[in-house]
Amino acid sequence: MDINKHNFSVLAGINNEESSFESFDAQRNGLINVDLPSLSGATGNQATDDSYGEWSVLGYFGRFNYNFDEKYFLEVSGRYDGSSRFPDGNRFGFFPSFSAGWHLGRESFMESLDFLSSLKLRGSWGEIGNQNTSSLYPAVPGLGITDYGGTQTVNWLNEDTGTRYSTLQLPNLVSSAFTWETVQTLNLGVDAAFFKSRLSTSFDWFKRKTLDMLAPGAELPAILGASAPLENVADLESSGWELALTWNDKIGDFKYSIGATLYDYQSKITKFDNPAGLLSQYYVGRKLGEIWGYTTDGYYTIDDFEPGTLNEDPSSPNYLTGGTLKEGIPHWEGRNQNPGDIKYVDLDGDGIITDGNNTLENPGDRKIIGNSTRRYQYGFFGNFSYKNFDFSFLANGVGKRDIYLNNRVRFPYLDEFSVVYKSQLDYWTPDNQDAFFPRNYPLGGVNYGISRTTQTKYMLNGAYLRIKNLTLGYSIPETILKKNKIDKLRIYIAGENLFSFNDYPDGINTELATQGSGGIYPYLRSYSVGLNLTF
Known part of the structure; x- marks a missing residue:
């Protein structure tokens, strides 16, 4: 609708999605005739299985658009969405959004700027809901059937019948109330074109908050025998920016267009119920992608051991092992170190390399050594x-x-199936003590796993x-x-x-x-x- 320089438009609608699936399969071994495959034409054990699932969403939405003289723009929209995945009373959520723009380049006071072809300022704030969960029925406790070897039985026998018992697993814990995650996004941007639109640029800055994230709640005592239920327990905040530049031009028969983009963001947890500060869970202030690990301090050398305590017989398969470390040389808890093993910095000064109790207050000898975020x-x-x-x-x-990679591509001789690559040949031996990779052991055992644990030396750029x-x-x-x-x-x-x-x-x-x-x-x-x- 147009009234003088005022332009309006309104949109309203309903969307409904339903999905359901069912599957059934049966199998039997020992076909009598492979040219006539059928269940009745076989003599072996029979097995059947099935699966099913369903979900639905229902939403009501509306949008109002307004602009004045193609210079000032406003949009208001909202959604009221419901999902079958949530418990009764918590299935619906309302998610509004707003955006505005100003075509500054069309103002009369900008006309004198010949080099400026276009200039737009814009901003928006809005919410959307997320109902994706790992299960289609997170609000239903359920009783899982133990599956052993393709049958719903466990790995022990009834002494009277000689058959396995059929059992049900413990029901999952379910929160009394959980609902949609809410994603709020604030975006500010500018679009500009210069020199008769040969140079086009845009810049965006955003801050996104994911509120009431669905995640397992605070860790429960192990004696309970069940995992924490899914709850709206965490908030996540992300912020970043993006810059884009494009140049288009023509010189005679030669035409060209070149462009570049650059963007960056970081995310951190702003709310989570983790009173113990467990590193195995989210905690307030945690940046996504954090890598916790040890600080490498080279290899243990012969000089780190008491004289005469090492096996110094070159013909022995246990050459340079079994020594006693000198006082003040830190060692991995519960292990006897050997020359060629990785030595770590003792950050807490207790003389033993440990994980502490895996909390922020006591991470042992670990610290944040990197971040995997791009x-x-x-x-x-x-x-x-x-x-x-x-x-x-x-x-x-x-x-x-x-x-940080800890696999066959990165380290040599992890097990008997490893293929050794050319890049892995520089590993520690008594004759190559300045090697890049640590001392190895048969089948990647003994101290080799400790020497490969997450650390600064083997971090990849x-x-x-x-x-x-x-x-x-x-x-x-x-x-x-x-x-x-x-x-x-x-x-x-x-x-x-x-x-x-x-x-x-x-x-x-x-x-x-x-x-x-x-x-x-x-x-x-x-x-x-x-x-x-x-x-």
């Missing part, structure tokens, strides 16, 4: 064309990140630059194509993931969000040749 993420691109030739590139990277795509193309001239009734024909060659500059072990995909303890999906380089044809 900081200062950036990207840049370019598109160039000259007559019928075109070329483009795309690259991205991370400016700051810490990673997770920053990287990755050339994601390079493409070179050529378009057949239109004068040739028209004779054959073809609108466009372009031939190209492209390469994906051609180069990566990083400090990772060879073959690691730098873009993986998590780095597990097993094999890591490799970094794949690919090439392609093709054509685009339009009639």
Whole structure:
């Protein structure tokens, strides 16, 4: 609706989503005839199983838009959403949002600025709800059936019948009231264009609060025998910014466009019920991605042991083991150290390297040694064309990140199945005491696990630059194509993931969000040749 320079629009609606699934399977071993597979045509044990689930959401929403003279903009919206995942009385939540903008570049007092093509200021604040939970029925305690070897039985026998018992697990604890997570976001931004829109820029700053996060509550006594129930117990705050620049221009037959983006954010816990300050849980002030670990102090050397206490027979498989540490040399609690084992700094000064009681007040000899959050993420691109030739590139990277890998890709000889890579050959031996990796033991046992625990020495620099795509193309001239009734024909060659500059072990995909303890999906380089044809 338009009234003079006033413009209005209103939108209202309802959305409803329902999902349900059921599955059933049956199997039997010992087919009599493999060409006629059927349950009745087999002689072995039979097994059946099924699964099911359902969820639904119902929402009412509305939006009001207003602008005056295409200079001043206002939007107000709201949602009233309900979810089947929450208990009765807590299924619905209301989530409003507001945004405003000012097209400053259209004001008369800005017209004299010839270099300025456009300038917009904007801001918004709003809430959305999150109902995603790990279970479809978090409000139902349930009685899980113990599953052993594909049957609902446990691993002990009834002495009278010789069969296994069927059992039910303890019901889960369920909070009396929990509901939607609420995500509040405040965003301030500016968009500007200069020099007849050849240079375009935008900048955004945001602060996001996740209120009443769904998470297990405070840790309960182990004697209870159950985990803490899901509750709205935590608040998370994130803040960050993003900058984007793009330049477009033309010089004769040469056209080009180049651009770059840079953004950063950090998140921290602002509320959580963790009175003991357990490091295994959230705690107030914790930054997401924190890495707690030990400070490396080199290797234990022969000089750290009392003379004559080490096995110094080079022909013995236990060469340089079994010694007594000199007074004042710290050791790992409950272990006899050997030369070549990692030595850690005794931060609390008690002479023993421990985890303390795993709390903020007593973390033992650990401290925050890094953070796995991707900081200062950036990207840049370019598109160039000259007559019928075109070329483009795309690259991205991370400016700051810490990673700790404790797997076969990082350390040699973890077990009998390990493959030793060239980058892992520099490990400690009596003849190579200045090695990068610590002393090893058969099957990765004895003290090897302690020497690989999270520490400063083996922290990886997770920053990287990755050339994601390079493409070179050529378009057949239109004068040739028209004779054959073809609108466009372009031939190209492209390469994906051609180069990566990083400090990772060879073959690691730098873009993986998590780095597990097993094999890591490799970094794949690919090439392609093709054509685009339009009639």
